[in-house]
Amino acid sequence: MCFRDAAVRLRAQTIWSGVSLEVAPGEFVAVVGPNGAGKSTLIKAILGVHALSHGEASVLGLPPGQAGRRIGYLPQRRSFDASLRVRGVDIVRLGLDGNRWGTPLPVADRFRGSRRRDRERVAEVLELVGATSYATRPIGQTSGGEQQRLLIAQALVHDPELLLLDEPLDSLDLPNQAAIAAVISGICRDRGITVLIVAHDVNPILSYLDRVVYLARGRALSGPPSEVITSETLSQLYGTPIEVLHTSDGGLVVVGHPEAPAHHSDRHTGRTHERP
């Protein structure tokens, strides 16, 4: 996958520009940045939902929007109502029956494939994400971490080459974040699937990452974590002093990270500046 000098404009506002990015097949990549930086917009540009206003992009060797089911996509978190009685296994099956949420394939298409093969595939991905034991419970009665595994299984059910996960660790506690990160990394490594994961905090996935993309102030920086997550590069990107501290257990603490709401005005001014 590759982006060259790409930009996206939404409602006459440039969300980001000058974004260049190269992702090799099988890589595990994180997209990190403050709220509103345009992380979900980047995922949607890869999907072809948002067209580029500048630059070029190639996704699985095709223009964005052409790769269809070769891409698995988990949208940014929706929560399930506690009273929802649909079972986890049904949610995963929806990934087979519908080409998109709410737009099922014509009935004839559904019956053409073998139902048993579908059942086996659903069972296989449930096993892959470790969700077999609660897949027949109503999804509204499963925990946040369990729901997230079921949704990842749904995104995987077509055996995609590229998996796009928008904040799959959001609103999970630390042990669940670590567990899901390990599941995703295992899928990437064992199946050779390229993974782009949007994350707020890079720490739970840091040890698995081949590449990280930082988005801030309408710009992006990408490269191996050791090159990108440094005091110097992040200070430059955010336009404010950032200190990256290394903890004894191999983690990183980013101090002065413009995550706090007080800094959100920065990105507004940053984004409206014309790039040189």
Ligand code: ADP
């Ligand atoms: P992030 O995922 O990093 O939090 P988003 O990509 O969701 O950021 O949003 C980036 C910016 O683009 C935000 O200011 C948001 O309000 C704006 N935005 C997102 N989607 C649309 C849209 N469909 N139309 C107009 N503006 C949008």
Ligand code: MG
């Ligand atoms: Mg988002």
